[in-house]
Structure formats: C-alpha cells, structure tokens
Amino acid sequence: MAKTHMLRRWRRAAIVGLAAAAVVLSGCSIQISSQPDPSIGDDTMLINADKGNPFFTRNFNPYLTNTRTASRWIYEPLILVNPLDNTLNPWLAESWSQPDARTVVMTIRDDVEWSDGEQLTPEDVAFTFQLLKENPSLDIKGAWQHLESVETSGDDVIMHLQGDDAPSLSILGLTMIVPEHIWSDVKDPGTFRNEEPVGTGPFVLGNYNDQQYSMDKNPDYWQADKIQIEHIILPATNTQLDTVTRGYDWSYSFISDVEGTWGAASEHNTWWFPPGGVIALLPNLEVAPFDDVNVRRGIALALNRDEIAETASEGYMQPAGQTGLILPNQEEYLDPSIPDGGMITQDREAALAAFAESGYTLDGDRLVGQDGEQLEFALTTANGYSDWTRAAQTVQRQLADVGVKVTLKLPQPAGYQSAISNGDFEMAIGGMGGGDPYQAYNNLLSSEFYVPSGEQTANNFERYRSDEADALLAEYRETIDPARQTEIVHELQGIVYDELPVIGMYYGGIWGLFNDAKFTGWPSAEDPYMIPQNYDSAPLLIFTKLERVKGDDK
C-alpha cells in the first residue's frame, strides 16, 4: 500500500515537472510580435520618451531635472543645436550675431504666440534670463556662468558676456524661454511644478494621468504648417519587451540583437544608431604609474579597439580614435596631420617598448617594474551599465596579454559618479566628447576643473593640467575668427593624441528606433539633420520634418 502510494506520488511529480520543462523549452522558439493598440489613430504618435517609475509626477517646469520630457517640447530654445555635427538651427531667435567676443545679439521672431494667445516678445527672453539669474538652481545649461547682463532693443536681445567668450553662443542659445506674464507671478520657481504649462512649442498638454499623458497639436504654432502630428501619447512605463511589442512609433533604447527583436516585430521598424560620444579609459593622472605618459601609451597600444567595440556594443558601434572627436560627424574638425584619423591600432611590440621606457619589462607572463612588482590596477565602472562592463572585461583580458593585471570595481551608478568626481579611482571608464568640440576639450582638459584627488570636480575627472592646453582654450574664447578656431581645435587634438590624458576606446551610441508605418522623414545616416533621441529639445526639429503616411499609401 505504502509503496504504490509513493510510486503514485513520484509519477505525479514527474508529470508536473515535465509539463513545466515543456513550457520553458517551448518559450525559446516563440516569436514575439508587435501588437499596437488599435485605439491609437493614424494621426497620433506613440513615443517611449518619458519614463516615470512607478508613476508620473505632474511637473512641467522645464528647468527641473525631474520634469516631464514633453515640457521641453512645450518650451523652446533660442537656437536648436544638433549635437551630432554642431549645426545651429535658428529657433525662437531668427538670427544672431557676435559684434565682438564679449557680446551676443539675438534677434527674436515677431510671429510667435504663447499657447494662451499672448505674443512672445524680447522682454520674455530677457525676463527668462533674469529668472535664471535669480534662481541659480534653474540654470541647468549654465547661462550665467557666461553672462554679465541682458538687455532688449527692438526685436533684439543683447547679451553682455563676462569676458571674451565666443563659444558661449551655443550655450546661451539652449536656454528655454518661458512667458513673463505667467512666470512673473510664481513665488518659488525652484519648486514650481507648472501643472498647466503655457509655451510656444508645437504641442500643448492634453489628457494627463499618473500612467500616461497626451499632447495635442498647438494650432497657433509658428510653424504649424510643418506639423502633421495631431497627438502624441507618452506612457509612464515601458520595458524593453514593451518597446518591441507595444507598437511605438519612436523609441530610444539600447536593444540586444536589434534586427531579431525590433526589426522582426514589424516590417515598418527601422533604426539609426549614430555615435554620440567617446567611451574612454580615464586614468587618474595623480596615481602612479598613470602619471607617466609611457605607461598610458603602452596601455593604449595594447588594446584591440575593434574587439572592444564589437563586444561592448554588440557590433553597433565603431572603435574610436585618440583625438576625442566623433567621426564621421566631426570630420571637418579633424587635424589632417594626425596619422590614420587618430586611430591607434593594437601593437604588442610597441606597447612593450613604451612600457620599457618607464622600466617595465616582461617577466614570464607578468609585466614587472624595477621594484619587481607586477603592474596592476583597479578599473572602475558603474554597475548595470552592461556595455561598459563588457568593455572593462575585454580591457582586462587584453591587458593580461601584456602582463598587466586588472581588477574590476563595479559600484552602483551613484557610487561610481562619486568615485570619479572625487578622484577615488585608479582607472575608470567614462564618456567624453560630443557636441561642440571646444566644450568637449574644455571639459576634458581645462585646469579650471582641476582639483587634487580627494576633492570633488565636475569635469576633467582624470585631473589633467597643462599650461599649453589652458592657453589654447583661453585663446579660443577670445577668437571669433573661424579659421583660427579650427587651428586651435587641431592643436588640442594633438595634445590629446600625444599626451593621452584619456584613452579612447569606442563610440557611445544614440539608439534611435523608428516605425515608418504612420510617419516618415526620420533622421538617418543619409539625412542626419538631427540627433535621433526622443528626449530634450531634439524632437522639436524632428517633429517639423515628419510627414504622415496617408491611409491610401499603406
């Protein structure tokens, strides 16, 4: 009796187990397809631009970090910059000029209305800058690090700078303009949630709830004839599975095997992944032996960038050169005298020769210094940044081939940020470059950001100092002659190439995913008119370029 009972039990357990195994195995071959919400019309765009975890807070103050993404489509900047190639598109400023290196004059459009029917005036612009001056916590683009004062004259807004500061134009142009007739009554703009936003942008706020909000076309928009999107829907939650299955018209996400997932979900799905920055090794220049340029060169020569780029970005991104520039976007800034576009290729012999100049020689499979100790260091990257982690592991393996021992440190993102800001690292992985080359080199090299390890800095995490670089950066600020500016950018590249304050590895990607079933005209490699990101101000330009696919064409 007991025996049959036991047997019966085992048979049952086995059946349940088998059924579960079958369920799991069948999962491996199931193809997920996109299931768009049928209630979303042909004139409506579904975007995964805004993520509110676990629910949205109603915050449309465009200067707060936790603002709703769409607030930056309700408020517009003076100039819309394409960070890919640094093109400046006139926006609320119809044109601008720099009579000298310490003055910027912006001419404001006279045909722009706020969404409540009031006219946009140069006084609104001046008011906005004043608001940012009085509330430094709102000055997220840092306008008042450059400005002395702002005044209006007719249609012009005249900005007086603190000193010769020609490159500040693009930073000042990024400032989003808010209406004086509403914001002048706000008591504390630093905590103002602006629940009923009134802006100049192409859309006004539609329905709002904790899980989703919608935007409706602003019929009185100054470029209303170019906007063919009637509504935009932004849900609060979007996972990677959602991105593929929910039928988004526009997504922004790094996605594994984009062809087999996003591409396979719909025949209308396309993507464009242009490079948006350089992912580099940041040596702490105050820590031996990274204070020695030969050691840095040895490390740079020991790396196989093709392999790092392939492993880290699943082959979507190209290896990056040693100039800090992003190619091909910034090709025009490249110094032609730098060999091979600045690309350093793996060369084991040359790497060992560079190490040898500082007394490191190969002893068996260990690279040892004069004291007999192996060259070893800890490489810090942020936990959860999977591409950086894969890059770090590849670097670890490649350096082991020249006898250098690398250990990995993976603090949480906040811990990582604090480590690089405070110089609490030996070598770290970090991003640099992008946008205006001057800004990129200034952030990377300027000793203005230099503090010793142990103190906090916002840029120049590797703690580089050079009179030559500082002099070049200062000269650039005083120069409004584009030819001289180009020369200076060439010289700065030379410094990065020769001194290796950071070691470039591969490009960081911009992950634009599009569906052209309802709207076409997306930015692409053939027509890179704007960075394909669906947050910040970039969509303002993209919205004007998109055309509806009318019912019949489908």
Added chain:
Amino acid sequence: MKYVLQKLGLFVLTLWAAVTLNFFLPRMMPGSPADAAIAKLSQNGPVSDATRRAIEAQLGVPTGSLWDQYVAYLGQVVRLDFGVSYTFYPQSVSSMVSTALPYTIGLVGIVTVLAFAIGTLIGVTAAWRRGTWLDTLPTLTGSFLSTFPYFWTALLLLFFLGYVLHWFPTTGAYAATTTPGFTGDFLADLLRHAVLPALTILLTSLGGWIIGMRNAMINTLGEDYVTFAEANGLRGRTIALRYAARNAILPNLTGFGLTLGGVVGGSILVEQVFQYPGIGYLLFNAVIGQDYPLMQALFLMITVSVLIANFLVDILYGALDPRTRR
C-alpha cells in the same frame, strides 16, 4: 498586564533601533543623491559643470554634522514630515506614498488574505482526506509552485499570458487610455491589470499556507479530544472545523499576522516585473535614485507595520494561549 507592558517596552526599543538604522544605512551607501541624478543623466551624454551645480542646488546637499542631521531627522519622524523626494522632485514624500499605497494594499493585501483563506481551507481538506487525491494533488502542486522564485513565476506568466497569448495587460495598474475614477470601466480595467501580479503572488504563496495548515491539522487529528469526538459520533465536518482546525490554525495565524505586516512593503520583485505602481516599485526606485527622504519614509513605514503586526500577534497569542503569558 505585565505581559502587555513588557511587550510594549520591547516594541518601543525596537522601533527606536529601526528608526536609527533607517537614518544611517542610506548614508553609508557610496555617492550622494546628486551623484545618482548625474549618473542617470550622463548615460545620455556628458553632463556639464553647470548642470551638476544646478542639480546640487535643486536637491540640496545634506548640511551639518551627522549628529545634527540625526537630531533633525528624529524631529521629522515625530512630526511625520518626510520632506521632498529627490527622484520625484519637487513632489513631497507623503504625496508619493499616498499615491502608491492604495495600489499595494489593494493588490498585495487582498491577495495575501485570499491566499491565506484558500490555502488554509485546502490544508484542512487535505489533512482530513489524508492519502486521497484531495491531499496529494494540492499538497504536491502547492509545494512545487512555492519553490519557484517569485520573479521567475512572474516572468513566465508575463511572457506566456501577456506577450504570447495577449490575455492580460502586462504593465501598469490601469490602461493608459482609461481615466481613473469610480466608474465600472475603470474598476474592470484595474482588475484586469491586477490579474497577473495577483496570480504570481497567489501561486507562490499558496503552498506555504496549505502545507502549514495540513501538518498542524494532522497533529491535532491525532489528539485524544478528536478521537473522543469521533467516538461520540459527531459529524465529520464538525470535528474537522470546530475541533481540529480551530486549534491547528494558531501557527498559521501567526504567520498570517506577520505577512500582513509585510504587505505594506509590497512585493518589490513582482511590482517591478509588472511595473505596478505600488510601494515596492517605489522603494526600488528610491534606492536606485539614492532618494534618502523617500527611502526613510518607506523603510520606516514597513518597519513600523511589521513591528505592529508582531506586537498584535504577541498580544493575540497571549490571549489565545495562556501558556505564553507565564
């Protein structure tokens, strides 16, 4: 009375320890809230010096010595004022908590009560019908399902019932197109969205209640008073429910009290998998964002509710079983 006072003293002491730990633990994490915000931003490209300064100004870096901060914090706790959330700046912590709490209580609370009720009933039946299929089937499946990790069950359900079969919505608490309010449509939608996370919690917790109840019940069924009742010719159902189950339920009731205390914390994994806007998911995001004020309020809320549940169970036990009072 002495028993109650003793327990009360212990309660206050534990509460103080929890409040204190609650203050120091987040501060031992490396990096500041501003670092967390900047790290998040810098994934989308380098963050300028100006942006960093503005973020620090917005969030306000904690000032004063650790001791001063601690004293200020104790004052806040007493006033139940938890300030402004960092990750949801400039929203107040209390408004975040009050938005998330109903979802968690509604989902995790109801499912926990259901799981307890259903599991206990099945356990009673299983013990009463020992050896039959009514015993083996629920006991085996229950224990089998409860060995699955929470999130794994959640992912399986999400994948098959959500993405492959499209039977149930996969994320959120209600469809984005529904307007929240006390309408039939909204409530129906709310229920549809709760099915998958509820099923996950139910499936993984049912086994524990079944087995706990079944084993306790089998013990009591062997007691003399049950045999005596049988000999008296009482009806089977009366014996099972009024004689055996009534005594056997005590350990399960303890477990139930503690689980109820934990409900307030929600279920972080389940809520995260289904992006369910409850306390668990909120807590996850607070930790990721190094949101001290929100974290402190949530941890405190969870600790206090577990402590209260513990305290109540102690008192209840004291009342039900006089032996514990000695």
